[in-house]
Amino acid sequence: MTDPFVDDDAASVEATVPPFAPFxxxxxxxxxxxxxxxxxxxxNLLTTGALFAGFYAILxxxxxxxxxxxxxxxxxxxxxxxxxxxxxxxxxxxAFGVQYDSLSDMVSFGxxxxxxxxxxxxxxxxxxxxxAAFIYASxxxxxxxxxxxQVGSADTRFFLGLASPAxxxxxxxxxxCGQDLEPSGGIALTVCLMTAAAGLLMVTNFRYHxxxxxxxxxxxxxxxxxxAVIGAxxxxxxxxxxxxxxxxxxxxxxxxxWLWRRYRRGLAARGESA
Numbered sequence: 001m002t003d004p005f006v007d008d009d010a011a012s013v014e015a016t017v018p019p020f021a022p023f024x025x026x027x028x029x030x031x032x033x034x035x036x037x038x039x040x041x042x043x044n045l046l047t048t049g050a051l052f053a054g055f056y057a058i059l060x061x062x063x064x065x066x067x068x069x070x071x072x073x074x075x076x077x078x079x080x081x082x083x084x085x086x087x088x089x090x091x092x093x094x095a096f097g098v099q100y101d102s103l104s105d106m107v108s109f110g111x112x113x114x115x116x117x118x119x120x121x122x123x124x125x126x127x128x129x130x131x132a133a134f135i136y137a138s139x140x141x142x143x144x145x146x147x148x149x150q151v152g153s154a155d156t157r158f159f160l161g162l163a164s165p166a167x168x169x170x171x172x173x174x175x176x177c178g179q180d181l182e183p184s185g186g187i188a189l190t191v192c193l194m195t196a197a198a199g200l201l202m203v204t205n206f207r208y209h210x211x212x213x214x215x216x217x218x219x220x221x222x223x224x225x226x227x228a229v230i231g232a233x234x235x236x237x238x239x240x241x242x243x244x245x246x247x248x249x250x251x252x253x254x255x256x257x258w259l260w261r262r263y264r265r266g267l268a269a270r271g272e273s274a
Contacts, residue, residue: 054108173244
């Protein structure tokens, strides 16, 4: 006897679909049964590593291990930098990977830095502290959403707005460098302003070099290798301060280049009118 409350077509579709198979939004809307595609292991495994590092940073901050939390955010950056390049080098890019990477970035570079910064110092400011943390997290979400809709149409040589990993590098670097500081109103206010500023830079229209045009498989001048070795040595000598300096300078490069271009245009306009 047929059960009037059971949709036979839906039941047959459910029976043909593996319970953990990824599916697209089109499949769900149109109700069509299509051949299910698997996901590429290596790049998505690296993305999972970044997600775990961000999750671990949150747990560490909740337990008062702020240095460990900051390091975990930087570890997430390493995984995040590798997954996209590995996908391109192995020709394993996919729409699933793009969306998964974006969700991982929201946890590792949006929520985690905000939570770590708040648990470390911003809680001293009460509502102002959590407002700054929320500004950072919400700006990271907006930045990632804007990036997703611009995939395939934007100039890959530049980011529009500070990338979320770079903003997270600023916040994590501040926490790592100041882990031994005694909480005070002045320090908390400074951290508050820098956290909010890092968040707001993510949603500006300042252009930042993406470094995606660098060809790691091609030939480079010898001086590039020397500079890379020197940079690595400096990071090893004093990781917190060197990493903070790198990301802080990069964060300032967007408005700095904007001001420089505006200055050059002003000089050109005055030269034409003379």
